[in-house]
Amino acid sequence: MAGGFKYTRRVQFSETDLAGIAHFSAFFRFIEEAEHALWRAAGLSIGKAEETGGWPRVSASFDFKNPLRFEDEFDVEVHLTVVTRRSIQYGFTITCRDTLIGTGTMTAVCTRRHEGKMQAVDIPSEVIAKLRGVLGGGSG
Amino acid sequence: MAGGFKYTRRVQFSETDLAGIAHFSAFFRFIEEAEHALWRAAGLSIGKAEETGGWPRVSASFDFKNPLRFEDEFDVEVHLTVVTRRSIQYGFTITCRDTLIGTGTMTAVCTRRHEGKMQAVDIPSEVIAKLRGVLGGGSG
């Protein structure tokens, strides 16, 4: 897929486990960091709930192909794979040099806080436009 | 499904995020803790690579239905959903009081270290027997 956004990062010591590799739960932080880096590149911040609503995750998955080790520098490539009125599904591919580390997806729903509860709302149209602007073409 | 193994845990402060709920990546630690508690209940330890081989994860997924908050006490119910010659897929259901928090799966492959690399090997038969002994019946 052309037009993805690339986030680069290094495995930190605290992210390894006794098997000597990055712990599998760390990958879900890696993909979230890539999502937020994409938002920043688009001039947005997922932390600003007043503008964009909060974005609780409804699902996340990852398929692990090869391990990452301490100090490995890796790339997370992000795409928008499915956009609905109220949700975004991101697709992620992690590589380290020429090795495929794994692929994952994450779906987040646009919400606003209403009387103390999170309520799903329509995604502001400029959010998708700005994200697609970074990802390039219609491909992202 | 009858016959699951139950692991009970409380949400800690460091597991919450600025949205005031348990961070989605924490759920993957919760399900792993439940897996290891099941192993301990079966008289096994996933940390003893010399006996059982290491168990790298090949996939993990979670569907989030409701959030967990600071100090919520929740249950993780574990089942063996698919057992092959070299892999175990676990299924997990997290509940908090009467609320479904979400469901997930994790697949791990039995390996041994061979000349510095992890190599898939057959699961020792007593491992499955002991895990099933805890889970009860053929259902687990």
Add this chain to the structure above:
Amino acid sequence: MAGGFKYTRRVQFSETDLAGIAHFSAFFRFIEEAEHALWRAAGLSIGKAEETGGWPRVSASFDFKNPLRFEDEFDVEVHLTVVTRRSIQYGFTITCRDTLIGTGTMTAVCTRRHEGKMQAVDIPSEVIAKLRGVLGGGSG
């Protein structure tokens, strides 16, 4: 010191690092968990900012004597070591079976949110009374 509060916990796989021991940053989560368990035992919750104020940490330290390993079950003993009008210093001793793992301190300040900023305020007197009630005598 007599009269401490004891919190018991097990080292989880994700808390180990490639050296095969619990990562040193995990100990700061362990002592915080013990602090919050003490609060719960006293009928309080540090999460209820409206009642007690938030408690940002002003300092934390730990001296490491022996490592903790995967699945080790350990005790954190908590004392109140210094109480001032607006702050509490806790002292912590971690042991595993008969081995001293290490000792630490943490100082937290009582605050309230005032026009979006955290402001130090006097500790509500019943908070100290309730904590001391759990710790026993004047020693805690």
Add this chain to the structure above:
Amino acid sequence: MAGGFKYTRRVQFSETDLAGIAHFSAFFRFIEEAEHALWRAAGLSIGKAEETGGWPRVSASFDFKNPLRFEDEFDVEVHLTVVTRRSIQYGFTITCRDTLIGTGTMTAVCTRRHEGKMQAVDIPSEVIAKLRGVLGGGSG
């Protein structure tokens, strides 16, 4: 102090807590990341136990002056504050734009694995020379 090494980093979403700020335990990961970045800048890796020995921590402390929030970009400045035959004490200063976030120290001991146990050994002399080479002058 002149001659420090500077490591720059951004606060990630998963590092915030329900109080809306970076969790205090995250700061100990921040300073360790800075230590390891210094080692890399010196052409060393703390992960290569066969060359340099492992470096278990014997103490760590941090004084928190101001909070860090989601997406804040901050600097960690590292110095060698005390070097003995077998240990290094690092000093850390974290700033965010012009604001002092806090200061900390961490002491690590040079060890080798001997018959399954960690044993303190003399620091290889080129390690200190290389670290000082990055830090500049005698000041680092």
